[in-house]
Amino acid sequence: MGVRLRALQLLVASVLPLLGLSVRAKVGDVSWSYETGAEIFGSAAVASDGSVFFGSRSGNVYALNSDGSEKWIVSTGDWVDSSPALSKDESVVYAGSWDNKLYALATDSGAVLWTFTAGSLITASPALDDEGNLYFGSSDGFFYSVDSTGELRWFYFVGAELDSSPAVSEDGHVYVGAYDGNLYSFTGDGELRWTFAAREPVEDNDSRIAGPIAIGENGEIYFGSADGYCYAVTPEGELDWEFDTLEKVDTGVVIGNNGELILASRSGTVYALDRFGVPIWESFVGDVFFSTPAVDSKGRVYLGSYVGNGVSSLNVLEDGGDLVWDHLVVDYIDSPPVIDHLGRVIYGCYDGALYVIEADAEPALSSWHRYGGGRENRSLKEPYEVSVLSARFGEWIGELGLEGVFADPCFDAEEDGYPLALEYLVGGDPAEFDRVGLTSGVERIEGVDRLWLEHDRVLGDSEVSFVLEYSVEWGEWEDLMGLEGIGQELVNADLLGDGWYERVRLVLPTGLPAATLFRLRMACD
Structure with a gap:
């Protein structure tokens, strides 16, 4: 199958896959036909x-x-x-x-x-x-x-x-x-x-x-x-x-x-x-x-x-x-x-x-989702090839006892908008309808209200990088850590008590425009 989830991002209240934008016909329109x-x-x-x-x-x-x-x-x-x-x-x-x-x-x-x-x-x-x-x-x-x-x-x-x-x-x-x-x-x-x-x-x-x-x-x-x-x-x-x-x-x-x-x-x-x-x-x-x-x-x-x-x-x-x-x-x-x-x-x-x-569609996550099994029409039942997000992800899947389609990084069993890859990266439970990831709040520091962002992340995965970014009114995204006056602290070194996840807080500098947006981007090498 190959890896399909190469990069993921979290906004404060939503999950957005990183997708390339292209101009397409509307769903149901004929792209072309051949006589x-x-x-x-x-x-x-x-x-x-x-x-x-x-x-x-x-x-x-x-x-x-x-x-x-x-x-x-x-x-x-x-x-x-x-x-x-x-x-x-x-x-x-x-x-x-x-x-x-x-x-x-x-x-x-x-x-x-x-x-x-x-x-x-x-x-x-x-x-x-x-x-x-x-x-x-x-x-x-x-x-x-x-x-x-x-x-x-x-x-x-x-x-x-x-x-x-x-x-x-x-x-x-x-x-x-x-x-x-x-x-x-x-x-x-x-x-x-x-x-x-x-x-x-x-x-x-x-x-x-x-x-x-x-x-x-x-x-x-x-x-x-x-x-x-x-x-x-x-x-x-x-x-x-x-x-x-x-x-x-x-x-x-x-x-x-x-x-x-x-x-x-x-x-x-x-x-x-x-x-x-x-x-x-x-x-x-x-x-x-x-x-x-x-x-x-x-x-x-x-x-x-x-x-x-x-x-x-x-x-x-x-x-x-x-x-x-x-x-x-x-x-x-x-x-x-x-x-x-x-x-x-x-x-x-x-x-x-x-x-x-x-159709704006992808084939179902199964080994026989159409005539002949796959697009090649070979009619051969092959083992479902799980995308390899990272070696650490494979360990996590193994501990959960998931196999085949149910172990695919794109699979979202409970349909909470978090595929397995995101559940893994930010400490979600793939068996529960949960909302995890990037949260925000306000803290008064030295008489000044400071906005903070917290996110959870998996530990010990050298193939995954986490980057917090900001954008002003959906402009260009820039690395949040490049801002002067930003602070970072470890909130919890063992978030779930299993040695897999930690929680990090970033305290933002004052003076950011009210329309500033933030996202947590995760890339899998």
Whole structure:
């Protein structure tokens, strides 16, 4: 993940992250769009440099720069409904086509590095393991694995169409759904471990598992089925729980900030479930087909639905299910949206366009917050990489017993406006809704009222520096310690009685303008 909290600041009564200011379109506005001339079914994959890769029923795979300018176009022999997946080093992008081939394309030039031919069309997105091996199914009823050079490693005849995009667990096990209503588990070497059968279909003789498979924090496998149920299955292939959605489920299941599960069914309802399968909330948005939701860091849910009269909507729902905003188009949206690292949501439409919408959002703090797990669409369950604020922060996290997303410096479990990084730096309690940090008051010294500022700070962290600054009417910020006549004293050398924090007071000189503002800035080296 990398460190995202590099500097933090506290004003007397509020917490303000240090953010660069830029001019952007308003939330919900189209930043740019790109016309392909044919329907877009799959999701886009986004590289770390902002490049966007996607396919279209024009028969092409497209690579665009982050500003929407064309990078390259590669023609296949038929529709490209498969969502492209990026290699770990982002040098290769993989996509299947209705011409029965899986393509490996160089991300910089679009050069065809190799192709692998199956017995029928490939609509599923390939999953990759840590070694770069690929796993994918075909409508020919075979499940395939090839290595990073395109050489066949193994295959297994399921006997039913395989449109479901597989998922690979941390321990290298592979999970994929089929049109026979079974979830299959393989070892990375192609040995069948077990099968799990969904319920018998109620109508239409339709028992398919068509949506992508997701893997939870503890290895649970989540998927929906045309039998109208969402399932949670253990890594050993046993049913953990099932949830009745009343209609077919063709979307994938995604995981929110606090482990909640988000999915949608053909009933037009978006569901949020807890990890035990108990409903948290539900919201009706219209007909939902294959648009697997995406969840952002504020718990908002993004997905496409058909609302009627030829119009579809990209819906943005608040945590709780209320509509925040939407983007309307004339045609269907089956494309699962992706939130990129520039704060935009990207999705394709049957009108032939890829849309990039300003969303002012970041992906949820979970390992499977959207189709394919991450923006690369690799469908690989990887350990949640905690940002390293400092070595001392790691010790603090260890003492609290926090792991994964709950140990991320940006995580704010009690939603008091203080992420873990700030709780650590100024002695807050991450389990309590508290207000800590920079406080102020007045003290009479030698007959003169003097303003003082107090702040709490962590001890013994050489990677963190604390600087008190002042500004006159939001002008330039300057170091407060540079003022003549300022005094500093230690109020408490062991604030919490655990040797971790101290409290410092600065007594300000007289003569400062009434409009002077103060902040405590903390930088992590």
